[in-house]
Amino acid sequence: MIQTTSTLYEKLYRSIATIDSSQSSQLVSVTTEIEEVKPLAFYQAGNTFKGERFYWSSADRSFTLVGIGEACKIESNEEGFQLTQKQWGELLNHAEIDNVTNASGTGPVAFGGFAFDPYKQASATWSDFPNSSTVVPRFLLTKSGTKYFITINALLSPEDSTDLYYQELVNQCTTLLEKEFEQSSEPQLIQQEEVAPEEWKRIVRETTEEIKAGKLGKVVLAREMIATFSSDIYIASLLNTLQEQQHQSYVFAYERGDSCFVGATPERLVKLEERELLSTCLAGTIARGETVEEDRYLGNQLLQDNKNLQEHEFVVNMIKAAVETCCHDVDVPDHPVLYPLRNLQHLYTPVRGKLYNGYTILDIVKQLHPTPALGGYPIKESIEFIREKEPFHRGWYASPIGWFDARDNGEFAVAIRSALITHNQAVLFSGCGIVEDSHPEAEYEETAIKFLPMLHALGGSQ
Numbered sequence: 001m002i003q004t005t006s007t008l009y010e011k012l013y014r015s016i017a018t019i020d021s022s023q024s025s026q027l028v029s030v031t032t033e034i035e036e037v038k039p040l041a042f043y044q045a046g047n048t049f050k051g052e053r054f055y056w057s058s059a060d061r062s063f064t065l066v067g068i069g070e071a072c073k074i075e076s077n078e079e080g081f082q083l084t085q086k087q088w089g090e091l092l093n094h095a096e097i098d099n100v101t102n103a104s105g106t107g108p109v110a111f112g113g114f115a116f117d118p119y120k121q122a123s124a125t126w127s128d129f130p131n132s133s134t135v136v137p138r139f140l141l142t143k144s145g146t147k148y149f150i151t152i153n154a155l156l157s158p159e160d161s162t163d164l165y166y167q168e169l170v171n172q173c174t175t176l177l178e179k180e181f182e183q184s185s186e187p188q189l190i191q192q193e194e195v196a197p198e199e200w201k202r203i204v205r206e207t208t209e210e211i212k213a214g215k216l217g218k219v220v221l222a223r224e225m226i227a228t229f230s231s232d233i234y235i236a237s238l239l240n241t242l243q244e245q246q247h248q249s250y251v252f253a254y255e256r257g258d259s260c261f262v263g264a265t266p267e268r269l270v271k272l273e274e275r276e277l278l279s280t281c282l283a284g285t286i287a288r289g290e291t292v293e294e295d296r297y298l299g300n301q302l303l304q305d306n307k308n309l310q311e312h313e314f315v316v317n318m319i320k321a322a323v324e325t326c327c328h329d330v331d332v333p334d335h336p337v338l339y340p341l342r343n344l345q346h347l348y349t350p351v352r353g354k355l356y357n358g359y360t361i362l363d364i365v366k367q368l369h370p371t372p373a374l375g376g377y378p379i380k381e382s383i384e385f386i387r388e389k390e391p392f393h394r395g396w397y398a399s400p401i402g403w404f405d406a407r408d409n410g411e412f413a414v415a416i417r418s419a420l421i422t423h424n425q426a427v428l429f430s431g432c433g434i435v436e437d438s439h440p441e442a443e444y445e446e447t448a449i450k451f452l453p454m455l456h457a458l459g460g461s462q
Contacts (some may be wrong), residue, residue, distance in 0.1 A: 005150070007175065008032040009170050010151055011175050015096050016162045017159045018287030021426055023094050024157065025070065027136070029108045031099040031151040038181050039064045042141045043253075044236040054111045054135065055239055055253040056403060058411070059266070063104055063144055065344035065403055067137030068176060071153035072108070079118050079399055080132020081366040084110075091136070092406055099151070104409040106149045110134045113254065113415065116370060116394040120387050125420065126395035126425060128257030139173055150177070151354075165361040184237040187229035187424065188461045194392060195224040201440035203389050207426050210385070211436045219376040221443075222431030225451055227458060229424045232319040235260050238421075241457045248341055248372035249453075250413040252401055261396050263418025264453055266341055269400050271370055274359045277353045279364075282339060283373040283433060284347035285317040287449055297354055299338045299345055312336055312347040314372040318379070319351050319447050322367040327353030343452045361410040365400045373433070374398040374414060395420065395427040417453045 011030040019026045039057070046053050046068035053394050056065040074087045086111060099107035136340070140151040152169055184195030200223045235253055239262070242251045246264035253262040268280040286302040289295030289304075302308055319333050330353040339348035356362070375398075376382025396415055404410030419426045430450040432443050 005034065008034075008150060008152065011098050012169065013166055014416070015098050016154070016156065016166055017083065017156070019156050025155050027095040027108060027153060027155050028101065029095060029097045029151060029153045031101060031106045031149055032070050033101060034148050034150050034177075036148055037141055037150075037177055039066045039141060039143055040236055040240055041179050042066045042068070042176055042182035043239070044181055045176045046139070050258050052135070053253070053255045053256050054137065056111065056250070057172065057243060057251040059087055059248050059250050059268070061243065061334060063105065063208055064142070065111065065133065066141040067109070067111055068412070069138030069172070071136045071138045072155045073133065074112075075130045075133045077118070077131045080114050081362050083360045084134050084362060085286065088134070095406075097406065098198055101149060103144045103149060104367055104407070105144065105149065105403065105405055108136055108152055108153060108406045109140055109142075109403055110136050110149070110405075111254070111328050111369045113396050114365075114373070114399050115396055116231070116399045117383060119391055119407045123393035123395070124440075126393055128175065128259040129261065129396055133256060137167055138169070139176055143411070168332045181236070181240070183240060184234040186237070187231040187233060187417055189227060190230055191228040193226045196410070197223070197227060197444065199391060202398055203391075204434055204438060204440040204443050206389070207434045208436060208438050211434070214387060216309060216371060217377040217435075219434050220372075220374050220398075220431050221386070221390060222394060222398065223447055225428040225430070226453070226459040227426045227428065227455070232423050233421050233426060235262060235421065235460065237263060238457060246342060246417075246453055248339075249417065252413065252415070254401065258296065258422055261401075261415070261418065262371055263415055264457070265413050265416045265418065266346065267373070267416055268400070268416040269371075269412040270361060270364045272355060272364070273409050275355045275408075277323065277325055277355050277364065279319050279351040279368065281315045281336070281349040281351060281373070282346050283449070284312040284336070285432070285446060286341065286396060288343060288345055297342075302347060303336070307316070307435055307437055308347060310435055311372075314377045316349050318372050318377065319368060322337055323353050323364070326359045327344055327368055328366055329354045341453075342359055346448060360405050361412070362409055364432050365412050369400050370398065371414070374405070374416070374431070376433070394429070398431060408412055417450065419454045419458070420447065426454075426458055
């Protein structure tokens, strides 16, 4: 049943009044179903919380989360998986939750991500982002199919003035729900620079020699592009453009401080709903054709290309092994199929299973990250090679980003086809898998193609 916001506020007031005075702090979370609210309008209306917003839209656009403000956060400059799980459990143990819906992604929901390599020396580029960061938003809009839900989360201490806190929450929530989305004009691209492309090609050649010597099986190497614009980039408008242009991709944004990590990634890491697990093997890439015939020809080439098939098999074997440590009834198809996007097509294999009791989605994320599609194989050796040779800090690029709720549902994607936005500058990232017969110029061209989704959305060209 759809309820009015006045009902939501009544539930909030009652929940605040019941907090346990013996607790140093306690999460209060209330949820209700509401009439349709445009997710991007909700995000844009939260501009006064800039630096404390997130956005997540599923690849089929049937599910969207928008978080505004921070009720609480869990952050660390260590690896972060265990700390996040521990503090999340402690938070829920004492929480006052009023959520009668059965919808995933409602009630207390945590959103965040983890650095690709927490042991790489920090860089100024990613100074706003710790190695792990997870936020429970103050206000959460959930779109699930044709239904819409609003959740208010508040972390209260006994000494807080509950009446003042309640009124502030009501006023802020009302403002967020009343705004309409306005597409802003795009700033003009004034400079576009690829960072050290010749050095990157040299590293590719060095990598193939290491692989031929039997020291490595595969290494994923990434590179950067820096785009500068005439004025600040409007994140809500960029998200709108990405959703229009990049079908079959997750669209995400996570703001910390003055920066926003944003992207449109086709690659699911893991989805968990009612203990049913789905992971995605997405490795092996070729361009789309300009005609149906050319597109079909390129797709067939990809399905028969030994280099791409080898790269894909590395990923499938690793993900299958990782999933089997936490799941039973694991199912993996024998052969990949094509996964077409606007600019690219990939080899795709799904992996399904049923999660054992006692495990959570964060256990799976820790097992799966980094996959050979983003790191290489063997895992330990390839990550050490990337740490030493790659001439920049990936930060959260190629890392898990996503959400989980109090019912152990959640979903994480791999943060590729992405950029770090800071005011009027965007740092774009692109990578590809290097194996024994890789050629530097061909790999360079593949990474150039992978820059295109984000570059086009920003208004640039390649």
